[in-house]
Amino acid sequence: MxxxxxxxxxxxxxxxxxxxxxxxxxxxxxxxxxxxxxxxxxxxxxxxxxxxxxxxxxxxxxxxxxxxxxxxxxxxxxxxxxxxxxxxxxxxxxxxxxxxxxxxxxxxxxxxxxxxxxxxxxxxxxxxxxxxxxxxxxxxxxxxxxxxxAGSARSTGPAERIDRPATGASFVGWQPAPRLGHGKAPEVERPWVRVLPPELTRGDNDAFLSRVVGDAVAGGLAELNSIEVRDTPLETPGIEIRVEAQAMAKVTAVHLTYTCPHTTRRLWSGTGLVPNDGFIVDADELKRLINEGISVGSIQLRNLYSADDRRTAFAMGYDAIQRMCTLDYDDLQEARRLLDTAFAMEGRGIFLAWRAYAQTYDYVEHNPANRQVLREEAKAYARQAIELEPHNSMVHALTSYVYSLVLDEYHVAHELAERSLALSRHNALAMAFLGRVKSHLGDHQRGYSYAAAARKLAGPTPYQPTLDLICGLTALESGQYDEALRIGELMRALWPRYLSPQRYLVPLYMRAGEKEKARDMLEHLRKVDPSFSLAALRDAYYPNAAIRASGLLNYSEEIL
CATH class of the missing domain: 1.10.10.10 (Winged helix-like DNA-binding domain superfamily/Winged helix DNA-binding domain)
Incomplete structure (x- = not known):
């Protein structure tokens, strides 16, 4: 040394x-x-x-x-x-x-x-x-x-921090982020999913619906991460999907089952009752079942690997998403490293899209010193993600949020969100991000409607905090202050580390005349963020243009 x-x-x-x-x-x-x-x-x-x-x-x-x-x-x-x-x-x-x-x-x-x-x-x-x-x-x-x-006496050096270059230091267990490119050819196995034909479904309509749901779940899993959809099983880790549909008088029962092909063990099953009126594929109940199937399928595929096994880009991508959604800064840094490594292994655009999405947390929560560099990096990740996977609904959804929140290019964000929904009608993130950008563009009521629908249809998902935040913000911007306050209080109870919704609770409490709650909230925020004040909330650093225009931020701390 x-x-x-x-x-x-x-x-x-x-x-x-x-x-x-x-x-x-x-x-x-x-x-x-x-x-x-x-x-x-x-x-x-x-x-x-x-x-x-x-x-x-x-x-x-x-x-x-x-x-x-x-x-x-x-x-x-x-x-x-x-x-x-x-x-x-x-x-x-x-x-x-x-x-x-x-x-x-x-x-x-x-x-x-x-x-x-x-x-x-x-x-x-x-x-x-x-x-x-x-x-x-x-x-x-x-x-x-x-x-x-592994025969390496020391790591090759750190990734470069945007706002504080780490010059001349070395770290245990850290590798530099890969340069943008098309990645390496796959060198390791991918987990796989296979859609089985229904056994109990009767009639062409039911068989068609079974296939639509099975393909939607399998396709959603493949879009979300590095997963292969196959017609034949492999000896490597994978799951088989079977969907049964049976029409009754007023509803159609849709039953989704995951099994392990190597043990024939049932891993999970879920049932949705879908109304027969209207176009059944657009039914909210069916979209929620599909989204739940995608979320649970990701968990089941990850469970086929040991907790410490990160040989696959899939495992790294899955773990990165979970870490990002803890809202912890150090977990976010680890998520970035995992996504960089996963992309270097397989060159999937979805890894770059998640990488761009990770920038949104820094942009809002962690006050980077060099915001322009962060914006440029986010745009580079987003552009290449779309270039690599132009037909991936999740890539379009994630990059839509980046263009809206980080780049302030709202019309581009609107187009990307609409493309995402055209590719996958059930994509809850795309629906929420479309609602957010509509609110940015002044259509506050429709913005809230989209965000509330996304929150309802998402099913269990690791990115629930983002859906809740968007729903709360669009409710606030559309003048539904009681709903915004309810969602903000819920988020504080469920995700106490997520500071963004808690910041808006202060003026919401003040508007509601709850001065003691506003004072307590203000004191709590100052303990974790001594720089916080209502004046800071009005600062241009926060992406608050629509909220600021509503007058909600005109309250003064002096009344407390």
Missing amino acids: ADVRSAGRLTISLFGAFRVRGPDGSDLTPTRQKSRAVLAIIALSPELGRSRTALQDKLWSLMGPEHSAANLRQALTDIRRSLGDYQDCLLAEPRYISLDPERVAVAVDPPAGEGAAAAAMLLDDLTIRDPEFEDWLREQRAKVHDRLD
Whole structure:
């Protein structure tokens, strides 16, 4: 490893005794174990940074949010005290703690020896009695062990952070993001689905409906991730889909079943009662059953692999979607890495579309310093995703949201959402994103109608927070404040880490005359985001043009 002291940097050593040394070799290591652990977690993060929430969860998981936040602040004070003249190397933002990569180098070379023995030396002098930290440390040591077993002595360097380039640092378990391109040819297996003919269905109409539903579920699974639709089974992991339809007097019963072809074990089944009036394929009940089948099918396919098996682009794509939807910054970073690797393996446009979609969380939640670079990167991902898969409904849906929220190109977003629905009538995300862009374009009532319908038809899905947020925002913009307040309160209960809907609760409570609730909400937000205020909410940083025009943001905190 090159001598970093000559560059005037601090050096953090991770193997054996954890140490922080100044450019002159002086020991600047904090004395408290958890202060050291904070630095260790940050040093082992892909971009030399972690969200405050993630640090609290790793080190004070058994405490409430207020106490864990107070303990983190105390640890940061201890770190600054230990660093002395170099304390400005620690960058503390309202939601994010990091180290200045221009002034800090992380020594990641493990000691000589077998993989298991060398991995065990990682942070071997840290004893933190917190189950979340213990799990995290085991995972980090496992990464070292796997890397050594694979014959690589060190990672090739970090991906470059948009707003804080990580120059000259190296990280355990992190690989650079691939450049945009057409990816490599598939080198590993894909899971597969097969639609079986119905056994009990009677009549041509019922047989036709069975086939339509089976193809819609199989096609939705293939669009969502790297899954192959086949007419013949393989020995590799896969599931078989059978749809039975039986018309009765007023409704048609549609029964969907998943089985494992290798064991004939039934994995899941669901039934929908679809009204016979109108065009049955457009019935809401049928769309919800199809969406539920797609969501459950993804879960069942992932369950065919072990929890730690990421040999396939499918497994990486699935895990990335789940991580993105936790709304945690560190999970979002890991999701990006997984999507980059999945794309490098198979070159699917859907991975780039999810990658572009991931930018929307940063754009709204994490206040990046260089928003223009983020916009350009999101547009590049979106454009190439469409180029690679021009007939994929999910690609069009995800890129529609990017063009609407990040790029402010509403007419393009509207066209993409409509194309998505033309390709798949049941696509709930496309329906929600079409509603959002209609509201942006001033058609607030229709915007809310589309968003509410999407929320109803989606079925169980990991991206439920996005559907709820869009429904709440379009309700607000269409003047349905009580509904917006109801959805906002529901989201706070279900997803307390999702700050966007909570920010709008403050003026909604104020409008409703609930000053005590507004005051409590404001105090809660300031604990997790000290920079928050109603004045900040009116700032151009927030994509609030329509809400601002409604007058809802004209309230002043002084009345509280």
